[in-house]
Amino acid sequence: MTEQNVPATAVQPVFDLSGAPMPNVRTLQARYNPFSQFFKLVGFMLNIMKLVIRSGH
Amino acid sequence: MADVVILGAGIAGHTAALHLRRMLGRNHTVTVVSPNANWNWIPSNIWVGVGRMAKEQVVFPLAPIYRRKGIQHRQAKAVAIYPEGDADDSRGAVEVEYTGQNKVGQTEKIRYDYLINATGPKLKFEATEGLGPDAGNTVSVCTADHAREAAEKLAASIAKMKDGQPQTLVVGTGHGTCTCEGAAFEYTFNVDHELRAAGVRDKATLYYLTNEAALGDFGVGGMTFNQNGFETSSELWTSSLFREREVKPILGTHPHKITADAITYETLDGEMHELPYDFAMLLPPFGGHPIKAFNGAGEDITDKVFAPSGFMKVDADYTAKPYEEWSAADWPQTYQSVGYDNIWAIGIAFAPPHQISKPRKTPNGTMIAPAPPRTGMPSGIMAKVVAGTIADRIKVGPKAHAHHASMTEMTAVCVASAGNGLFDGSAAAMVMSPVVPDFNKYPAGRDMKETRGEIGLFGHWTKYILHFLFIYKAKALPGWSLIPE
Numbered sequence: 124m125t126e127q128n129v130p131a132t133a134v135q136p137v138f139d140l141s142g143a144p145m146p147n148v149r150t151l152q153a154r155y156n157p158f159s160q161f162f163k164l165v166g167f168m169l170n171i172m173k174l175v176i177r178s179g180h
Numbered sequence: 181m182a183d184v185v186i187l188g189a190g191i192a193g194h195t196a197a198l199h200l201r202r203m204l205g206r207n208h209t210v211t212v213v214s215p216n217a218n219w220n221w222i223p224s225n226i227w228v229g230v231g232r233m234a235k236e237q238v239v240f241p242l243a244p245i246y247r248r249k250g251i252q253h254r255q256a257k258a259v260a261i262y263p264e265g266d267a268d269d270s271r272g273a274v275e276v277e278y279t280g281q282n283k284v285g286q287t288e289k290i291r292y293d294y295l296i297n298a299t300g301p302k303l304k305f306e307a308t309e310g311l312g313p314d315a316g317n318t319v320s321v322c323t324a325d326h327a328r329e330a331a332e333k334l335a336a337s338i339a340k341m342k343d344g345q346p347q348t349l350v351v352g353t354g355h356g357t358c359t360c361e362g363a364a365f366e367y368t369f370n371v372d373h374e375l376r377a378a379g380v381r382d383k384a385t386l387y388y389l390t391n392e393a394a395l396g397d398f399g400v401g402g403m404t405f406n407q408n409g410f411e412t413s414s415e416l417w418t419s420s421l422f423r424e425r426e427v428k429p430i431l432g433t434h435p436h437k438i439t440a441d442a443i444t445y446e447t448l449d450g451e452m453h454e455l456p457y458d459f460a461m462l463l464p465p466f467g468g469h470p471i472k473a474f475n476g477a478g479e480d481i482t483d484k485v486f487a488p489s490g491f492m493k494v495d496a497d498y499t500a501k502p503y504e505e506w507s508a509a510d511w512p513q514t515y516q517s518v519g520y521d522n523i524w525a526i527g528i529a530f531a532p533p534h535q536i537s538k539p540r541k542t543p544n545g546t547m548i549a550p551a552p553p554r555t556g557m558p559s560g561i562m563a564k565v566v567a568g569t570i571a572d573r574i575k576v577g578p579k580a581h582a583h584h585a586s587m588t589e590m591t592a593v594c595v596a597s598a599g600n601g602l603f604d605g606s607a608a609a610m611v612m613s614p615v616v617p618d619f620n621k622y623p624a625g626r627d628m629k630e631t632r633g634e635i636g637l638f639g640h641w642t643k644y645i646l647h648f649l650f651i652y653k654a655k656a657l658p659g660w661s662l663i664p665e
Contacts (some may be wrong), residue, residue, distance in 0.1 A: 130452065131444050131452040131453055131454040132451065132452065132453055132454070133453070133454055133456075134453065135387070135428070135430060135453060135455060136430060136447055136451070136453065137387075137428045137429065137430055138395065138419075138428075138429040138430065138431050140419055140422055140423040140429070141423075142419075143416065143419035143420045143422070143423040144416070144420050145420065145423060145424060146420065146424055151424075153636070154606060154635060154636040154637060155603065155604065155606070155636070155637050156637075157603060157637065160636050160637040160638040160641070161638070163634070163636060163638040164638040164641050164642060167609055167634075167638060167639075167642055168642070168645075170611065171593055171611075171664075172664075174591045174593070174611065174613070174630070175664040178561075178590070178591060180560075180561045180564060180565075180585070180590075180664060180665050
């Protein structure tokens with residue numbers, strides 16, 4: 124069978140996401156809290172610097 | 181005196197040029213051959229593509245930088261290399277064809293002692309019928325101009341939604357062998373963010389059409405993260421984001437044909453589907469630029485120097501073997517060309533030895549195999565490492581030890597935007613160590629203490645800071661070399 128003779132269907136095989144965890148309200152609020160996010164930014168930047176220094180790049 | 185020629189002025193080529201100029205005295209020449217007059221910070225094209233940034237904020241002209249730094253610049257494309265020289269000169273040479281500098285179409289042979297191939301990808305829109313912004317029906321964010329056009333079409337689609345017309349938007353990969361799924365991921369969630377900001381999300385059906393067999397694969401076989409003290413997978417993590425944002429993922433796809441209003445694609449089970457759409461941003465597959473190679477006798481040795489994909493063969497193990505048998509040791513360490521110790525290929529330009537994600541075939545024989553990403557931080561690191569090797573060979577001698585930077589040992593930081601906004605933006609910030617998993621060293625393929633990922637506003641701030649930091653660096657402003665790759 125080749126691609127040309129396989130009839131196309133209009134049904135979209137969308138991946139089932141019903142088992143994926145939904146973030147709760149508290150998690151969503153925390154993701155946009157400027158104060159806690161500022162400390163995450165500092166932590167992430169320090170982590171990058173640590174990796175850069177260790178790798179020498 | 182030595183002459184170093186660099187093909188390409190993207191992240192890899194431009195980084196290599198700046199470091200070489202810094203490392204070498206002015207008695208040596210550094211020449212960059214690039215068909216483009218501008219440098220483009222490609223990661224921010226995503227924001228140009230949704231209208232949050234102007235093209236001018238992500239590009240700048242190369243000529244003033246190169247003039248200031250003493251780097252020679254040819255606005256031209258390489259068409260052939262002569263690694264063994266020719267009848268006139270035994271030194272290697274590159275034949276270039278000008279695309280600017282008032283010499284369009286003229287050719288020139290440039291002699292070199294050391295050559296870096298950093299030509300980046302050829303965007304192969306022609307691989308899928310109807311793909312692409314020029315001869316096709318879809319938009320792209322691969323270049324700043326493409327992204328600007330994407331923003332205009334997205335704005336038109338949003339305007340229709342504001343008039344009450346429902347729209348179907350599709351973002352993803354336009355071929356089964358695409359790479360850079362991360363860019364498609366970013367654009368999907370930036371589009372979602374813009375739709376919400378415009379108050380029309382309920383009028384849109386947003387699909388993510390990808391060649392990945394699983395969400396969160398990103399062409400690197402997915403990741404296992406440490407998150408808040410627990411192990412989680414990139415699949416679970418990204419699935420959660422897709423569910424939260426109500427984006428419909430369609431996995432393991434290969435688009436065959438794209439008309440003005442429908443995408444015909446095949447899935448891993450061999451079924452064909454037709455997806456009607458109003459707006460589509462689909463990335464093209466990448467190939468190497470069509471550069472020929474000739475030996476000293478003038479015989480064509482292109483297939484010796486380049487892989488069939490057009491990417492240059494380097495110090496990797498290209499032995500054909502089943503996916504299950506590949507190992508971290510197959511990946512290149514020095515990026516030195518096969519057979520020529522004064523040529524290197526870095527960034528997208530080097531031929532990877534195999535896929536990182538498992539390649540799959542549909543029952544119809546269609547290959548659906550995400551290609552390994554070699555952009556961003558890894559390409560910058562390769563550039564610096566190869567520049568160091570060349571500088572040592574020039575200053576110490578031809579026996580100088582080659583610098584190493586295998587992607588199987590390299591840590592990379594990836595910040596994938598999920599929406600632009602100072603207080604309502606977000607991004608997935610990931611650290612991957614190493615980029616190419618090493619299952620002999622780590623049971624999960626990667627170092628669980630280093631590999632992590634988290635989404636939040638801080639991720640957007642990080643990407644925004646990196647935007648300015650890397651443009652500052654690329655402009656070679658004071659202290660640029662202190663900024664890591």
